[in-house]
Amino acid sequence: MTPADLSLTVLRAVRRAVDENALRAPVPARVRVERTRPGGRGDYASAVALQLAGPAALTAREVAEILRERMAGAPGIGRVEITGPGFLNFTLDASADVRGLLHRVREQGLRYGHGDALAGEATALRHAPEVRAAVTAHTVGALARAQGAHVDVLCDGAADPEWARLGIPADAPGRPTAPVTEIRPVPAGATAGELLDRLGPDASRWGLLRPAGHDRAPLGGELLVQGEANPLFLVRYAHARTHALTRGATLLGITSAPGEEPAGPTPAPRTRALLTLLADHPAVLLAAARHRAPDRLARHLEAVAQAFFDFHDAASPLPVGDEKPSAAHRSRLALAEAAGTVLAGGLSLLGISAPLYL
Structure with a gap:
């Protein structure tokens, strides 16, 4: 629930x-x-x-x-x-809560958390001809559309052709027909071409979107570090790990099955922490859209990734040592797969890829 x-x-x-x-x-x-x-x-x-x-x-x-x-x-x-x-x-009711949540994530897939809370609302997002403003405006537009809003994105000046390499589509032509909201984050201090040459599209987008708009965006080589101290790597590695678990389970003849176990009548703290974050995902998406704050989604994905690893370390979804496959493993695998779905869906809204292997 x-x-x-x-x-x-x-x-x-x-x-x-x-x-x-x-x-x-x-x-x-x-x-x-x-x-x-x-x-x-x-x-x-x-x-x-x-x-x-x-x-x-x-x-x-x-x-x-x-x-x-x-x-x-x-x-x-x-x-x-x-x-x-x-x-x-x-x-x-923990058992019903778990089953219902995992079934919803499984059924809705990458659209879990999308809704119609903003249906009927129309807005035009206007941004300066600067890379961070452009990436932020288009991401806010994607978040709002995922909640049912109609959104146009307008640029105050000429678009940089390099923006296309960051996945930014052409802005809506003509004058706005809806109330205008200005998107004015602290400028990146670099052009799209410079960021792409140093960081590539995924790290560039994460670096531009992860800080709140009023904060300066750190855009150094730390975004490319292949280690858990790098939040972008942590999120994408957690996603890749969930798929590795599914591949391993297939080799063992295990299929995921949402059930009572990973919660039971009194869920383990690390299990409950992950379940709570997955349940909160729709509210996070709506808040990020309403407040025009994609950084909220980025921070949420970091929390999901960390909670997934905590859960994984405390209760492996795959048999360890002499363990035999059981209903507990199938339930844990379902929870791990749900975490992977939420991570992939969130990254997609941020315009960032979610590799299956890292």
Whole structure:
């Protein structure tokens, strides 16, 4: 269950309570849920009961009790608790959560996390005739289109022919027909040709997009280092490693199968960390589009890659030593493959290749 799924579940409980006349309050357009802070109860929390208490002429705890009754046993939710003045705390059903998440990633593939949250929105992204601005504008356009928006990208001056080698298509001609947003990151301090000669297209794009737009982009030889200290290498190596696991599993006659094991009733911390990041991927893509911040996606991919290696080291998806293939290995392999899919999909939106071998 993703945060968006949980938000809809809580919203349905509010509507049901209002329809049953147990709660006399306006139904909000959306319900906000957040991850609990360290030391808190459950996986997620919501303050919706505090929001509804005044209009309902009830205490927040009374509203929370009404909503808890209507969420008990909801698919994907293991437990609902009330804390403090009336916060609702949710512990997810780990096994259902894992199966549902991995099935969604498998079914949607590289489009996992794409959606229609920005459907109906139209914007024109205008950038200076400078390589970092051009790469950023076109990447923001790709992120927004993946959420259903209509986007044109316009350049203030003549485009550099070398931009095509960075995968930048021609900008939309003519005057904008939608509200204009200026894309003005700190300039790269080098031309596209100079970056391509030194770094190639993938390292150039990562170096331009990974820092926040208001920060200077480090564009040195560290982007080409073949080691885990280089975030770009870490992300692409993690992706390649997931495919190596699938190839190894095929040789052993093992196929991936999403099941209860890699989480079980109480997921191991490293497993849960990876699952959490995969579940957060749709929200990260939407936030990166809304805030015009591709660096958010790049940092998220780094976190997924590191969490994958932590998970892999703690619980190998392939048999080790005298181990025999088991359901546990099939489940772990499914989680590893989901991580690879998320990494490949994220890199694609950044315009960066995801090699199968490194």
